[in-house]
Amino acid sequence: MNPSIKQLQAFVAVAQARSLAEAGERVHLSQPALSIAIRKLESTVGGPLFARTSRQLSLTPEGETFLPVASRLLNDWAEAFEDLGELFSKQRGKVTIAALPTLAAGLLPGLVATLRDRYPRINLALHDALGEEVDQMVREGRADMGLTVPPAATDLLSFEPLLEDHYVAVCPVGHPLLEQATVAWAQLADWPFIGISRLSSSRRDIDRTVGQVGQTLDIVCEVSQIATVGRIVASGAGIGVLPALSFRQISSRGLGHRPLVEPTVARRLGVILRRRDPLSAAASAMLELVREAGELERSAG
Missing domain, CATH: 3.40.190.10 (Periplasmic binding protein-like II)
Structure with missing residues (x-):
């Protein structure tokens, strides 16, 4: 049978106080209960941890060796539950x-x-x-x-x-498509196109929708980052399609955008x-x- 936390607490308290009465007050146990806990611990480990004299209790050599180990185990036990409490209370x-x-x-x-x-x-x-x-x-x-x-x-x-996002046509400032309030998906095929990576969910939506309207994009450049699409479009090399929400991560300098319609694609x-x-x-x-x-x-x- 393994020692219990109660037995370890009794041992450490008696070892520190060298008095059953004082140790009992520390761990809130009566002297008889404390003595029983110590005897059970000694029985479990296989030998005496205290040398009993008429005047006081003293640790045996084995008890002296075990005291720092027992103290560390109790500290680890307390810290483990303190840590767990902090996790559940979202303090950490x-x-x-x-x-x-x-x-x-x-x-x-x-x-x-x-x-x-x-x-x-x-x-x-x-x-x-x-x-x-x-x-x-x-x-x-x-x-x-x-x-x-x-x-x-x-x-x-x-x-x-x-939430739902939607797609916008992205054009350099001064582009003819920006003269319109909205841009139809089919109109994208009329201009050089800067594409986002084929691995992105946005690109899959773009390719599927362009295919649905019976058009093919003239992709002159394909990049992996949304911000790069914005910079290349701003340079005048072509137009692109981006989620409206993406404008929070790219500079809009040199860019304009219009909602894409026919169809309107929710993301x-x-x-x-x-x-x-x-x-x-x-x-x-x-x-x-x-x-x-x-x-x-x-x-x-």
């Missing part, structure tokens, strides 16, 4: 989020400040990534949650919608979670902040 913790670049730049900056104000000891790790990588990080447990478009059908991930954005794994207290707190931010975004829209 870590949250990892994987997010599409548009959401990382458009939704999360304000959340970081709010998280810091409400839970200053919760640390946030943010990874901006393309949609498939966001799904993979959450699925593999490398991220607590993901901010992205709806994932492909899977039993492992759930999707909670937060659903939300949070993905692993279905079978509960969130930590810190991650649950972050999820509530994400929901609040989504609500504010919808209200502003």
